[in-house]
Amino acid sequence: MVPVEAPYDDRLLHQRVVGGDESALGEVYDRLSSLIFGLALRVTRDRVIAEDITQEVFLVFWERPLAYDPERGTLRAWLATIAHRRAVDHVRAEERRRVSALGPRLFEREPVRLEDTVLAADEAQRVRQAVTSLPDGLREAVELAYFGGRTYRQVGEELGVPEGTAKSRIRLALRRLADALAEEEV
Template identity: 60%
Template sequence: MDGDIRLRQRLAAGDDGALRQAYDHFSSLVHTLALQVTRRREVAEEITQDVFVHLWENPYAFDPSRGTLRTWLAMLSHRRAVDWVRKEERRRRLLDAVEHAEPAVPIIDVIIADETEVRVRHAVAALPQRLREAVELAYYRGRTYQQAAIELGLPEGTLKSRIRTGLRCIADTLAEEESV
């Protein structure tokens, strides 16, 4: 653990020898995990590079008090590989939807709708729990305001306020993403 702390300090100081050391020790693990998830060598190589670039550019993203560098890099590799698989699956679904879509539906509408759905789901997931629960019950589980309020043990007005606040937060998040 002390070695991980020192390595992080060296990375933060811009010591490229520290990056080389981390790469030598953990690149095989990172690549293997990415390859197991994606089943694509070129994608696993890209993920491996991304993981180590992230480590180099953000050494303090790794917190030694929460685990080892090995575990953190493995988790990062796995997350990025899973994200790639999900993105690839969405792309395949889009292609299937396009092939089977009515000619009246422009392809751009299908693409925008799918991307918007993903962005909204991420924004909902990022909400504080009390807001997320209210929004999910009302919009994803089809509950009326009254049903959702009873389920959460809240006055109906409080539930409506949480939903409005949650929707504002989602709109702000989406607006920020568009401005980037």
């Protein structure tokens, strides 16, 4: 690896921090804290956690300034690397906590009862019949929105109607479906 020379002010600030100069740490913080915070926020998506990580990064630099080697790169890159690693570690730890909170329940499955399966299949069949009984314009709109995952705007574009019309058709279709299924006690 070819050594990268850090800018002179990085070297000078580093030397001052190594010497215990708190104002040098303040200068580094003023110059780089928004970068560190933004990076941590982008990874964690949590302002409070990003603030904590920002504080931790500068604390690491203050407590162990000799861990930074100006011959290997800029202070900016070194602090950003620490921030990124801490943020990723936090996200991974949160995910582990979330999964472990589910515990054995994650892998346990309730026994599937034949009765429940038959009832669900019967309800699904009744819903399909109710949808097919809708007039074409309403049926197409509700199928695109609910079975096709389209937005009101996309439904309108595909059907060649204004977005408001698509929205009205979907609402009317849902109202008719609800009425028809309520009559069948679904």
